[in-house]
Amino acid sequence: MELEEIIDEYFRAGRLPHIWCPGCGNGIVTGAIVKAIDKLSLEKNDVAVVSGIGCSSRASGYLDFNTVHSAHGRALPVATGVKLAEPRLNIIVVSGDGDATAIGGNHFIHAARRNIDITMVIYNNNIYGMTGGQYSPLTPTDSKATTAPYGTVDRPFDLYDLAKGAGATFIARATTFHAKLLSDVIAQGIEHKGFSVIEAISACPISYGRQNKKGSAAHMMKLQKEHGVMLAAYEKLTEEEKTDKFPIGVLYNAQAPEYTAEYEKVIIRAQKGAN
Amino acid sequence: MELEEIIDEYFRAGRLPHIWCPGCGNGIVTGAIVKAIDKLSLEKNDVAVVSGIGCSSRASGYLDFNTVHSAHGRALPVATGVKLAEPRLNIIVVSGDGDATAIGGNHFIHAARRNIDITMVIYNNNIYGMTGGQYSPLTPTDSKATTAPYGTVDRPFDLYDLAKGAGATFIARATTFHAKLLSDVIAQGIEHKGFSVIEAISACPISYGRQNKKGSAAHMMKLQKEHGVMLAAYEKLTEEEKTDKFPIGVLYNAQAPEYTAEYEKVIIRAQKGAN
Amino acid sequence: MQQLRLSGTGGQGLILAGIILAEAALLDGKNAIQSQSYGPEARGGSSKSEVIISHNVLHYPKITVPNVVLAMSQEACKKYTADLTEDGILITDSQFVGKIPEKKLQKIYELPITYTAQAGLGKTLFANIVALGAIAKITGVVSVKSLTKAVLNRVPKGTEELNEQAIKLGMELIS
Amino acid sequence: MQQLRLSGTGGQGLILAGIILAEAALLDGKNAIQSQSYGPEARGGSSKSEVIISHNVLHYPKITVPNVVLAMSQEACKKYTADLTEDGILITDSQFVGKIPEKKLQKIYELPITYTAQAGLGKTLFANIVALGAIAKITGVVSVKSLTKAVLNRVPKGTEELNEQAIKLGMELIS
Amino acid sequence: MSLKLHINRCKGCGICVEFCPKKVLAVNQLEKVEIISEEDCTLCRQCELRCPDFAIFCKKQ
Amino acid sequence: MSLKLHINRCKGCGICVEFCPKKVLAVNQLEKVEIISEEDCTLCRQCELRCPDFAIFCKKQ
Amino acid sequence: MSKMILMQGNQAVAEGAIAAGVKFFGGYPITPSTEVAEALAKKLPVVGGKFIQMEDEIAGIGVIIGAALTGKKVMTATSGPGFSLKQELLGYACIAEIPMVIVNVQRVGPSTGQPTAPAQGDVMQARWGTHGDHPIIVLTPGSVPECFDLTIKAYEFSEKYRTPVILLLDEVIGHMREKIELPDSYDVIVKPQRKVPTVKPEDYQAYKPDADQVPAMAPFGTGYRWHVTGLVHDEDGFPDGSAKATRECLERLHAKVNHNLADIVLYENYFMDDAEIAVIAYGGTARTAYVAVDAARAQGIKAGLFRPITIWPFPEEQVKQIAGCVKNILVAEMNFGQYVMEVERVVAGKIPVSLYAKYDNEAITPNELLEAIKKLG
Amino acid sequence: MSKMILMQGNQAVAEGAIAAGVKFFGGYPITPSTEVAEALAKKLPVVGGKFIQMEDEIAGIGVIIGAALTGKKVMTATSGPGFSLKQELLGYACIAEIPMVIVNVQRVGPSTGQPTAPAQGDVMQARWGTHGDHPIIVLTPGSVPECFDLTIKAYEFSEKYRTPVILLLDEVIGHMREKIELPDSYDVIVKPQRKVPTVKPEDYQAYKPDADQVPAMAPFGTGYRWHVTGLVHDEDGFPDGSAKATRECLERLHAKVNHNLADIVLYENYFMDDAEIAVIAYGGTARTAYVAVDAARAQGIKAGLFRPITIWPFPEEQVKQIAGCVKNILVAEMNFGQYVMEVERVVAGKIPVSLYAKYDNEAITPNELLEAIKKLG
Numbered sequence A, B: 001m002e003l004e005e006i007i008d009e010y011f012r013a014g015r016l017p018h019i020w021c022p023g024c025g026n027g028i029v030t031g032a033i034v035k036a037i038d039k040l041s042l043e044k045n046d047v048a049v050v051s052g053i054g055c056s057s058r059a060s061g062y063l064d065f066n067t068v069h070s071a072h073g074r075a076l077p078v079a080t081g082v083k084l085a086e087p088r089l090n091i092i093v094v095s096g097d098g099d100a101t102a103i104g105g106n107h108f109i110h111a112a113r114r115n116i117d118i119t120m121v122i123y124n125n126n127i128y129g130m131t132g133g134q135y136s137p138l139t140p141t142d143s144k145a146t147t148a149p150y151g152t153v154d155r156p157f158d159l160y161d162l163a164k165g166a167g168a169t170f171i172a173r174a175t176t177f178h179a180k181l182l183s184d185v186i187a188q189g190i191e192h193k194g195f196s197v198i199e200a201i202s203a204c205p206i207s208y209g210r211q212n213k214k215g216s217a218a219h220m221m222k223l224q225k226e227h228g229v230m231l232a233a234y235e236k237l238t239e240e241e242k243t244d245k246f247p248i249g250v251l252y253n254a255q256a257p258e259y260t261a262e263y264e265k266v267i268i269r270a271q272k273g274a275n
Numbered sequence C, D: 001m002q003q004l005r006l007s008g009t010g011g012q013g014l015i016l017a018g019i020i021l022a023e024a025a026l027l028d029g030k031n032a033i034q035s036q037s038y039g040p041e042a043r044g045g046s047s048k049s050e051v052i053i054s055h056n057v058l059h060y061p062k063i064t065v066p067n068v069v070l071a072m073s074q075e076a077c078k079k080y081t082a083d084l085t086e087d088g089i090l091i092t093d094s095q096f097v098g099k100i101p102e103k104k105l106q107k108i109y110e111l112p113i114t115y116t117a118q119a120g121l122g123k124t125l126f127a128n129i130v131a132l133g134a135i136a137k138i139t140g141v142v143s144v145k146s147l148t149k150a151v152l153n154r155v156p157k158g159t160e161e162l163n164e165q166a167i168k169l170g171m172e173l174i175s
Numbered sequence E, F: 001m002s003l004k005l006h007i008n009r010c011k012g013c014g015i016c017v018e019f020c021p022k023k024v025l026a027v028n029q030l031e032k033v034e035i036i037s038e039e040d041c042t043l044c045r046q047c048e049l050r051c052p053d054f055a056i057f058c059k060k061q
Numbered sequence G, H: 001m002s003k004m005i006l007m008q009g010n011q012a013v014a015e016g017a018i019a020a021g022v023k024f025f026g027g028y029p030i031t032p033s034t035e036v037a038e039a040l041a042k043k044l045p046v047v048g049g050k051f052i053q054m055e056d057e058i059a060g061i062g063v064i065i066g067a068a069l070t071g072k073k074v075m076t077a078t079s080g081p082g083f084s085l086k087q088e089l090l091g092y093a094c095i096a097e098i099p100m101v102i103v104n105v106q107r108v109g110p111s112t113g114q115p116t117a118p119a120q121g122d123v124m125q126a127r128w129g130t131h132g133d134h135p136i137i138v139l140t141p142g143s144v145p146e147c148f149d150l151t152i153k154a155y156e157f158s159e160k161y162r163t164p165v166i167l168l169l170d171e172v173i174g175h176m177r178e179k180i181e182l183p184d185s186y187d188v189i190v191k192p193q194r195k196v197p198t199v200k201p202e203d204y205q206a207y208k209p210d211a212d213q214v215p216a217m218a219p220f221g222t223g224y225r226w227h228v229t230g231l232v233h234d235e236d237g238f239p240d241g242s243a244k245a246t247r248e249c250l251e252r253l254h255a256k257v258n259h260n261l262a263d264i265v266l267y268e269n270y271f272m273d274d275a276e277i278a279v280i281a282y283g284g285t286a287r288t289a290y291v292a293v294d295a296a297r298a299q300g301i302k303a304g305l306f307r308p309i310t311i312w313p314f315p316e317e318q319v320k321q322i323a324g325c326v327k328n329i330l331v332a333e334m335n336f337g338q339y340v341m342e343v344e345r346v347v348a349g350k351i352p353v354s355l356y357a358k359y360d361n362e363a364i365t366p367n368e369l370l371e372a373i374k375k376l377g
Ligand SMILES: Cc1ncc(C[n+]2csc(CCOP(=O)(O)OP(=O)(O)O)c2C)c(N)n1
Pocket: A053, A054, A055, A056, A057, A071, A072, A095, A096, A097, A098, A099, A100, A123, A125, A127, A128, A129, A130, A131, A136, H028, H029, H030, H031, H057, H081, H082, H085, H112
C-alpha cells in the first residue's frame, strides 16, 4: 500500500491533524507503528493499542484499533489485563520515557519479568513533554529541564540494560531519523513471542530541544543520524568512538516461556485436579 | 566484642524475643547487620535503618538506631529523603523480597539509577512471609504458594541482573547459612559509596518451607549451603553444574557518581548564579 | 448458647479445631460461628479460635463470656482466661500449662493432651483432635457422631483412622 | 475596568505579552490580573492570555466581556472573538488573519504586526512586543513609560534596544 | 506520480524542506508547506518518509 | 568460657541442635533448648552463629 | 439441591464471584482480605478463569480494567492501604465506565494501623477517596450468606450501570465463619451481563447512552474498535474539553446512579415498625445491633435497627422517613463517627441523632450498645 | 522594605515555602501544580535546600517523610491523580505525626479529567481520601497574596501540631497572576519550628505528648534514637495493638486538631454583619462571590460572603452562628456539591441551604452567582 493509504486505513477518520507540536517526532513513530502493522497484515479488530499519559500516549486516540488511553504509567497493567483475558489479541503499548520508566517503571520491569506477549514502543524524547519539560529517567546527565534549571545530576537509565536486567526477551532501538528501521524493528517486536521493548528515539523540539539548544526539529533528526549506529557497526567501534554513539537495530532477541501461554498450564492443572 | 555484647549494644533493650517464627532466618540476617555495623564502628546516632512492611521489615524496631518502619514498598523513598536531607548519616534499608521487588520495585530501580549512598539488605525468603505465603517476584517458577495452589508460572527476577541493569554499583549475595560472609558483604556494602544491594537468602520455614516441603529450618539452611557457591568457584563451574547453584560473595563493585555528592554541585551552581 | 475458646500457640492447629467444632455443630443441626484472633502480625505468639453454638439464630459473632476455655500453652492460659466466670470450664494441656489461674471455676481439667497424641498416635500433630474429643466428652456441645464426621471431612486422606482414634483417646482422658 | 485578550498560537509569546501588560499596569499604580487558558493538553493549538486592569480592587480574575481582543492567528480570531460586543476593539495580525468576524465592532485594526517585527527588527520574535506597542497606543490602558519598563524587566539582556524599538514600531502602526 | 499535500495537517515544521534533496519545498508565511519547484522533484519520498504530520505524500497517479 | 542461654528468647527451632557438631544440645518438651552434655562442648560457636533468636551464646568467663 | 456449610465471609465473596460468572481476578495480597484472592486463585482456573497476582495494588486494579474491556467480569480485593493505592484508577473506572467489583475488607487505620483488627474507618473514603466528582455504589454485607448474595448483586449493579462497585467488608464479617446454604450448581444463578451494542460497528458510539443513561459496551476483539480514555470525552469516547461535553459526560455518570436509587438502595428493617429508637448500623456492627435491639425490647425499650446494605448512595429517603417516625436515632460504628455525619445531614435537625463510636481494635459488644440505647430510652 | 510584583498563585506558594524556611521538596510534575515544583527547583538550592524529582507521586511524599525526620521543613505538590496516589502515605504522615505540607492544585476529575481546567472536586477527598480515621487540616487560599501567607500558616500548623497540612488550591488561584507585596528579605518572617525534646536521649519517649497533646520530635542524627511506624503504637513509638494503646494513639491524633479549633479555623466575613443571604464560597469561587455579593448589594439584596479559609476542620461554630443570623445560605462551588453537605449537616435544618454548583471546566461567573442569589433574595 501507499503510505497515504496506510494512514487512511489505520488512522481513525477525521482525527488528523494530531495535537503534537510542529516538528515533534511522535508522528513519525506512530507512522512507523502502523507501517509495521500493515507489513504484518494484522487484522485491525485483533489489535489493541494501550497507552499511558503524555504527548506520546495520545497516539492511541488516532489509531483505528481497540484503543485505551489509560492513566499515567499504567498502560502495562491494563495491557496485561487485555492480553491475559484475551490472548489472541496483538497488544501494542505506546508510552513515553517518563510514562514507561518513571511512574510506570515497576510495571515495566514486571511485564519484562513475566515475558508477557506485549510489544511496547517507548517514545523516548528524553523529557516530560506533556507537562512542559521536566527531566525524565532518560534525560542525559547535565541537561537543562524546567525542574533542573542548574542542569540534571541524575544518572539516566540505559533502557536496554534495564529491560534486559528485568527479563525482556526482545529489545530494539531506532530513531525517527531511521524511520524505516524503526518500523522494521517494531514489526519484529510484534512477531516476537514475549515481552518486546522498542526504544524509539524521538525529537521533542519544544520541551526538550529549546531548553537544551538542540536547534530545529530537522536538526535534532540529523543528530540522531549522527549518533545512531547499527549494532554490528557499533560493536566494531573503539571505546572512545562509542562515547557519543549509541547502537540501533535489534539489540537482543531470546526465547523464554511466555506468560499467557504458561498460564494455560495452570488451567489444565486446575481442571485436571478438579475432575 | 562478644556477640552477646554486640546484641546488647545494638538491639534495643527489652525488645527481644522478636516476633519471628521458630527457625526463621530473619534473626540471622539482622544479627549480620549489627555485626557489620560493629565491625565498622559506626556511631549509633549516625545510623538510620529504614524498612518497609513484612516480617523482615520488623527488624527496624529491634535496632537501636534512628529507625523507620515505613509503608509496604516505600522504604527507599523514605531512606532517600533521610539521606539527601542529611548526607552524613549512614543509611541501611531493610526490606523483604516482596517489599523490595514487588510493590517497591520502582523505587528499587530508581535508587539504583541515582546511585544514592544507601545500603539495602533484602531478606529474600522467596515468599510473602507476613501475609502467609503468597508468591513474590523472587519465588522460583513451579513453587507452591497460597495464591498459586497449582504452582507458579511466573519467572522470577534475578536480583543481581535487575540491580545491575538499573544501575546499582555494589551487589552482593549471601545466605543465612553463610552468616559470616553475609555480615562481611554487608560491611562492604556500607563502606561502598553509592547504592549497594545485598541479597540475604533467608529461610522462611513457615510460609515458604511448609508449602514447598523444604523440611525443617535447619534443613533449609543446609540447602543454602549446598547451592550457594563463592563467585570465584562458581565461575569455574560448567553450565550444567551451575544450574542448581548460585554465586555468593561480592558479585559486582563499580564506582560511579553518587547522588547526594552530585547534588552539592547543584547548590554550588545555584548559589554562584544567585550572587 | 455455648461459647468455647480454643487457645495455644500458632502451630497447634487450634484454628482448624475451632472450624471442626463449628462444623460438627452444624451437622447436629445447630447454628455455629467460628472466629479467631490474629496477632498484630500473624507471626508466632498466641493463637485463639472461638466458637459459639446455639439452637437459635446467632447474631453477635464473638464470645461475650466463655463457657469453656481450652489452653494449650502457658501464655494462652494467662492471656485468655481472664473472662472465665465461676461457672466456666477450663481445660489445659498439662504438658505446657504449669500455672493455673487463681480463680474459682466450675471445673478445671488438666489433661495430658499433647502427650496422649504423641504417646498414643506417635504424632503431636493430633493433639488438636484429641482436645476436641475431650471437649465433646466434657461439654456434650457436639455429638460424637457429628464430631467424627466433621473431623473426617477436614483431614487428609489416609489419616482417617488415626483421627478417629484421636477423638477416642481424647474422650478417654475424661474418666 | 479594562479587559484585554491576547490570542494566537503557542509560539507567539502572547502569555508573556499578557504578563508584561499586567506588570505595566502595576507600574502605573493600577491593579491587574493576568490569566491564560491552556489547551486541554497544552500542546500546539490556540493560545489565549487575558489581562484585566483597573484602579479598583479586582476580584473576579477572568474576563467577563472583553474590551480589546488581539488575534494573531485565523483560528484564534474565530475562536476568541465571539464575546466581543459592539463597543469592543479587535486588533488582528493581518499576515495571519484573512477573515474578520462578521459583526459590528467599535473599531477593527488590521495590522501587519509580525511583518513589522520581521521587516523592522529582523525577527518575528518581536511580534508580541510590537503588538503591545500597538495596544498601548490604541487603548492607552498602560502608559508607554510603564510598558517600556515592564518590557525591559522581562527581556533577555542585550535585546533591550530592539525591544524598545519594537514598542515604537507597534505604536507607529497606529496613525 | 506527484506530490500531494494536506495543508490542514501541515504545521510548517520545515523537516521536509530540510530533507528534500532537491529544494522543492518551502514553508510559507502562513507556516504551511509549499511546493516551489515541482519540476525538480525526483519523487524520492524523503518528504513523505519524514513528515511527522502525514501532510505530504508521493502519489502514484 | 561457657554456654549461656536466654531461655525466654529460645523458640525451640532446633537449628543449634542440628548444627552442633558435638550433640551438646537438645530441644525439650516445652520447645526450649537444653544443654544435655555440656562436657562435650568445644565452644566452637556454631550454635551462637546460627541461632536466629540470640538465645545461645558462648561466653568468655 | 443445595448444601449447608460453614464458610468464611471472605470465601463467600469468592464463591459469589464464581457464581456471578467472574472470570478474572487481579490483585495483591493484604490482610485481612487475602483469603478472597487465595480462594479465587484456586477456583478461577477450574472454571477457565484467570488469576494474576500483580506487582502492587495499582497494577491489581489496572489489570482488571484491561480484562474488563475484553468483556470479562472482573474483581480485585484489598484492604485499607491497598484501597488507598487503588483510588486513582478507581476514578478511571468511573469515568471510563468499566464494570468491576472492588472488595475492601477494612482494618484499623490510618496507614498500617492494625492489620488484623476490625474497624469501619474507610466508609467515607469509599465514597470520596478518588479525586474529582464521581458517583459510586458501595455495598456492605452483614453476614456470610450475604457476602455471597451481595457479591452477585454487586455484579448486577456493576454490569447494569457500567460502574465500579465497592464491596465494603469489615474484618468481623470477612473473617468469621458461619452457616451458608449454597446451591449445588451455580448454573441456577442468573449471571448479570453488560449490554453489548446492537448497532453495526461503524455506527457504534462507545459513550452514547441508551434511554437508561448507560452506553452499550463492546468487548475488545469483537469488531467494534473504540477508544477508552480517562479524559473528559464526547459520546464517541474522544477527548472533548468543551463546557458542554464536560457537563454531559459528568452528569450522565451521576445520573446513572442517582436516577436508579429504588433499584440500588438496599436495606433491612429490624423491629422498625413501632420503633422509637432507631439504631443505624451496618456490616459487622449490625450483628451487635440485632442483639442489642432484642435486649432493649426485652427491657421494654422500643428499639429497632435500620441496616443500610447499600451504604452509598446514601439511603436518603429511608432515613428521612425514619426521622419522621422515631424519637431518636443512634448510629453505631467502628470508627470516630463517619456515617453518622450523613445521617445528621439528612435528618436535618428533626430529631436527635447520637453516635456510639468505637475505635480500639475490638468490635462493639451488645452490652455496650445496649447501654447506649438505654441512655436514650 | 518590600516589593510589589505580579506573581502567579503557584509561585506564591513556592515563595511562601521559602519564606517559611522549607529546605526540602520532593515531587513529581503534574498540571496544574507543576509551577510550584519548578519554582522550588530554582529557589531551594539557592538557600542551601534540596529539590528532588522522584519517580512517581508516592515516592514524592515518601521522600519528604524521610527528609522531615531529619528536622527539615518539607513540601510536596501535586494535582488530582497525584493526590490520589499520595493518599496511602498521607495516612502514614498522620499516624506517625510527620510535619509536612502537601499542595494539591485541583483540576477537573475524576481520573485524567481535564488537566488544565478549574474545579473544586477534591474537597471531600482532602478530608477523607486516606483509609482509616484521621484528622486533617486543609487550607484554601483565595488570592495570590494569600497563597504566600497561607503557605507560611500551613507550616505553622504543621510544625505546631506535628501533622500534615494540605494546601488546597484550585486552578483559578494557582494559575492567575496578580499583585503581591513581598518583603525584601524573608528574614523578617517568623519561621515556625517544631518542638525538639528537652529531656535527655535516654528519657525521650517519642510519642509521649506534652500538655498540648503534641510530642516533641527529635531530628535524626541528633542523639535521640527513636522508632517511627505506621502501626498503632504506644508512647515509645513501638507497635502496640491493645485496645488501650489503640484508643489513646488515635484519640490523641484527633485531639491535637479538635482541641485547637480556635487557632486553626481561619475564615473571612465579607458584608456578613447585616446579611440575610450568606454565600459560602472558598478558593477561586470566592473571587466570584465578592463580585456577586457587591452586585446583589447594589440591587438592594442583603447578601454577604462567608469564606472558609480553613476548610477542614469544618468551621462548625461559625456556620452554626451564621445559620442563627441569616435567612438563607447559598453554597457555591465548582463541583457537584461537596462542601454543601457539611454545611447542611451543621445547619441542621434551621434555615434553607441551597447550592450553586458548576462542573463544566469553567469558573462560576459573577452573573451566574448573582442570579442564584437573586432567586433567594
Ligand atoms: C498520576 C499522574 N502524575 C502525573 C501526571 C502528569 N503528567 C502527564 S504526562 C507526564 C509526563 C510525560 O512524559 P512522557 O511520559 O515522557 O511522555 P511525553 O509527553 O514526553 O511524550 C506527566 C508527569 C499525570 N497525568 N498523572
